[in-house]
Structure formats: structure tokens, C-alpha cells
Amino acid sequence: MQIIRSLQFLQPQKFIPYQFKPPAMKLALAFLSIPCISAYDIWPLPASYTTGTTTLSLSPSLTFTLDDATISNDVLTGAFTRYAEAISGGMGCGDTRSLLSQDESPNAEGEVSSCTVSISNGSDSPSLSYTTDESYSIDIDEDGKCQINAATEFGVVHALESLSHLAGETCSISNAPVSLSDSPRFSYRGLMIDSARHFLPIHFIEHIIDTMAASKLNVLHWHISDTESFPSSSDLFPELAEKGAYSYPDASYSVQDLKGIVKYAYNRGIRVMPEWDVPGHGSWGKGKPEVTILDGACSNTLDPTNPDVYTFLHSFLTEMADIFPDANLFLGGDEVDTNCFDSSPTVSKWMSDNDIEDGAALQSYFWQQVTAQVMPGLNKTLGVWMADDGIPFPEDLPAGSFGNVWQSQSMMPTVIDRGADVVLSGPWYLDQQQPGGYSTYALQAIWQGMYAVEPYDGLSESQQDNVLGGEACMWAEGVNAMDFDAIAVTKAAAVAERLWSDVSVVDLDDAQKRLMEHICRLNMRGIAAEAIAQNFCLSDVL
Incomplete structure (x- = not known):
């Protein structure tokens, strides 16, 4: 999918909290202070997840393909377009991609170029209510094969958001294979x-x-x-x-x-x-x-x-x-x-x-x-x-x-x-x-x-x-x-x-570390979320 814009995603057309500008120099040292992104860093914390040790890059031309051609609706087509562009050319990832020299780029062992999406209860006019099933799963193997399964289109939207969290600032998935299954506690x-x-x-x-x-x-x-x-x-x-x-x-x-x-x-x-x-x-x-x-x-x-x-x-x-x-x-x-x-x-x-x-x-x-x-x-x-x-x-x-x-x-x-x-x-x-x-x-x-x-x-x-x-x-x-x-x-x-997240997710120290990552992610999208502790995010200098 052709990328037609970079930092438009999640920024209002008129109100822009941050005006990102390319820095005058490469930020090689900056990336040393940014932890690797994992399924553990998805916010809110998924219900269950497993990870490995393989690093995969995300293709700049990432695409999403629905395995059922009979389903067609604006929810899916809009989400596929937004997140393909966002993961590749916005939400922080695409903007740091251009700052990395070859030596600074993640040492990827493969690439995720496409993701297949399956919906068990899809519809041309999906219903959104308090009974809507928002569950989803994501599976990415060591070779870069990506599969999203969801009960409804709105589970797919959540899955794509989580995939964007996995992408992180370095446009890569650092710990494949990744397998996660998720659903909300409250509707x-x-x-x-x-x-x-x-x-x-x-x-x-x-x-x-x-x-x-x-x-x-x-x-x-x-x-x-x-x-x-x-x-x-x-x-x-x-x-x-x-x-x-x-x-x-x-x-x-x-x-x-x-x-x-x-x-x-x-x-x-x-x-x-x-x-x-x-x-x-x-x-x-x-x-x-x-x-x-x-x-x-x-x-x-x-x-x-x-x-x-x-x-x-x-x-x-x-x-x-x-x-x-x-x-x-x-x-x-x-x-x-x-x-x-x-x-x-x-x-x-x-x-x-x-x-x-x-x-x-x-x-x-x-x-x-x-x-x-x-x-x-x-x-x-x-x-x-x-x-x-x-x-x-x-x-x-x-x-x-x-x-x-x-x-x-x-x-x-x-x-x-x-x-x-x-x-x-x-x-x-x-x-x-x-x-x-x-x-x-x-x-x-x-x-x-x-x-x-x-x-x-x-x-x-x-x-x-x-x-x-x-x-x-x-x-x-x-x-x-x-x-x-x-x-x-x-x-x-x-x-x-x-x-x-599950009722057992209560550790404040753990939550603070993960929330700091999420705040940085939001800041990179042009959302002026409040910082909660001293740290460094690329939005500080972009």
C-alpha cells in the first residue's frame, strides 16, 4: 500500500500539539535509551502472550488482506488504510525510520510484509453495541508470517492498534515469534x-x-x-x-x-x-x-x-x-x-x-x-x-x-x-x-x-x-x-x-514502566499526553 502521508495519523488537521521537524543530526545514541518493544508493552496489557528472540523488520509497504472476499465495509477498509500507513509512515515508526543509518537499524532476521485477517462473524454492516465481541489474536512466526483472528471487525481494529504498539519506535518486532490472545474485562x-x-x-x-x-x-x-x-x-x-x-x-x-x-x-x-x-x-x-x-x-x-x-x-x-x-x-x-x-x-x-x-x-x-x-x-x-x-x-x-x-x-x-x-x-x-x-x-x-x-x-x-x-x-x-x-x-x-486487563494486573511499578512507553508512543503520534516520570522519548527532540 502506497504511503501518502507520514505524521497525519492521530493528529487533528488544525490543532497540532507538536510540529515534528527532522533533527540536524542522526540520533544514534537516542535509540540506546529506548527499550525494545514487546507484546508485554502493548497497552492495555493483553490477556495472554508469548514471545521469542527473533527480530523482524516491518515492511514500508505493509499490507493487510482479508481472507473472506465477501465481507466489505468501511470499518475494515478504513482501518487497513490507517494502520498500514501509520505503522509504516507515522505513529513514530516512519519518522524514526528515516533517521536511522544502516548500522543503527535493527539487525532484522526477516520481514513482515503482509498480514492475513480472519473474522469469524464479519458483516457488511457490523453492529457496535455493549454486546459486541471485541476479542482478537495476533500470531507472527519467525519467518514473518502474520495472522490476525477476530470475532468481529471491531476486534480487528483493536488487533491493528496492538500491532502498531508492537512496531515501536524502530519499526520492527524484536521478539518473534509473537502470539497473543486478548479481550476486554468490561464492555x-x-x-x-x-x-x-x-x-x-x-x-x-x-x-x-x-x-x-x-x-x-x-x-x-x-x-x-x-x-x-x-x-x-x-x-x-x-x-x-x-x-x-x-x-x-x-x-x-x-x-x-x-x-x-x-x-x-x-x-x-x-x-x-x-x-x-x-x-x-x-x-x-x-x-x-x-x-x-x-x-x-x-x-x-x-x-x-x-x-x-x-x-x-x-x-x-x-x-x-x-x-x-x-x-x-x-x-x-x-x-x-x-x-x-x-x-x-x-x-x-x-x-x-x-x-x-x-x-x-x-x-x-x-x-x-x-x-x-x-x-x-x-x-x-x-x-x-x-x-x-x-x-x-x-x-x-x-x-x-x-x-x-x-x-x-x-x-x-x-x-x-x-x-x-x-x-x-x-x-x-x-x-x-x-x-x-x-x-x-x-x-x-x-x-x-x-x-x-x-x-x-x-x-x-x-x-x-x-x-x-x-x-x-x-x-x-x-x-x-x-x-x-x-x-x-x-x-x-x-x-x-x-x-x-485482568483483575490480577495491579503492580504499580510494572504499570509505570509500561505506561511510560505508551506515553512516548502517544507523544510520537502528536498526542500531548502527560509524562509521569523522568525518561527520554524521541518526541523530546523531533
């Missing part, structure tokens, strides 16, 4: 992004998706709007973005933008789960004041006593369900200021007339109406933030709903016992210096607290069956596209291994 491995507090351009969200794929995260939880701005466009209700965005149309997402992000993520094995927070946290009042509390202190809070609220939500979310085909829909539900209810004479009178005694009871009423009037026909599984006070209460939600436990992890058994599945995020807030109560002096050590979290802590064996997985959350009050990578990427990678 939900997410990263939440917040485009309301600071607008994130489309090209940068694509960049985030590529960083997620590099660590095998598979759910983009898109907190798309909040009190500060409503950048999400709608054909039915254009006033939401026109009046709610920071700057319309520049700081908003068109319907085509939204669809484009969904497709971009899908081709990389990543589901996009949108969130529009209700009844608060929404800036609803800027574009649709008639469905908010008009005579109280909170003009951006939906009025649970107004029947038009539920008609509006059903119409809006029906449109969004067509744009975002993922099975999950997230509607927030957290941090509702009950003073909004008490300060409104209209709402207070309605509550008195209907024997609803307080704000908590009114929130229950709201979610009961969402369950009865909004969710039917959407064909979505509802997700909400679930706090230590239990609101929204699982019994008020549709059957099968899940709660994102965002405060204390100890809340998980209660949420499960009350009838909901759970996603854990509380210990993995990327904007916190002491996530989950972990105390550390150095900022670069925060990842250790996140890595040490065990999602099953405090759960019985039967309760564990209700844990879908977890997600790292990058709230954006103090984060924008300029500092996102440095704050989010390394710590999210630590969470990614906790959610992918």
Missing part, C-alpha cells in the same frame, strides 16, 4: 467529554476519539450541553443552538457535524452516547423558555409541572435518536436545585395541589413522566447520574436503566440492589487532584490512584454481574482544547487498562 470503557463549559471543535473531538482508540476505550460519553451553552443543533428546534451556543454558528455542532462524529467514532470501534441533562444543567431557557420555570430563580431548569415539557423532550430526543444510533441515551438528572421549585409560585402551588411534599418528590414525579411519556418509542436504554442521595431513584426509571455512580464508589451496591445496572466514574474524575480520596504530592502521580481502583470492591459476586464498566470524566470548567491532552490522556489510559 463499557468510557471517556466523558464536556463541550458546554468550553467548546471543542469537531477536528479536536476526532483527535480525542483517536486517543481513545490508542488505549482501547470504546464509549465516548458526550456531555454536549449544560447551563453555560447549548451547542447541539436540531432541525426541529434550531433556536436551542442559535440562542444557546456561545457563538452561533461558529461554536455549535450542525446536525451533519453530529452525524460525522458518530461515524468517525464507529469506524474506530467507539460508541457515542450523547447527554442532554434534565431537568437542570441544560441552558434550556435560552432557546425554549416556555418549557422552563418562568417565575422562579432558575430559568434554565425544566418545569416538571408543565405537560409541554414531556411533549418537547419526546420530540427533541426522537430527532436525536436518529442522529445518535447508540442503544444508550444519557439524561443526567443530577444536582437539581430544589430552590428553583420553592421560588416559583406556580410550581409551589402545583405541588401543594397534587400532594407533592418536597423537591425530591417532584423529581420522582418528573422521572416517572419521562418513563411514561418520553422514553417509549425511542428504543434507548436510559442512563443517569446517580448520587449518594439516590436521585434519580432507579424505581422511577424504565426497566434496564443504568446509573453512573459519580460520587462515592460505596453507592454501587445500593444502586444495584434497587434495580439498576451501574457504570463507575466517581474515582476517575480527571479534573481532580485527589480522585477517589487518593492523596499524592506530585501531579504526575495522580494516575496511580486511578489505576488502583477496583470496580468490584464492595460488591457481592451476584452484584458484579450488574457492573457494565466505567468511565473517566473530563469536566471542562478549566479545560479546553489547549490543555485537554496534558490533563486527560495519561490518566484516561490508566483507567483504560483497569477496565480492559
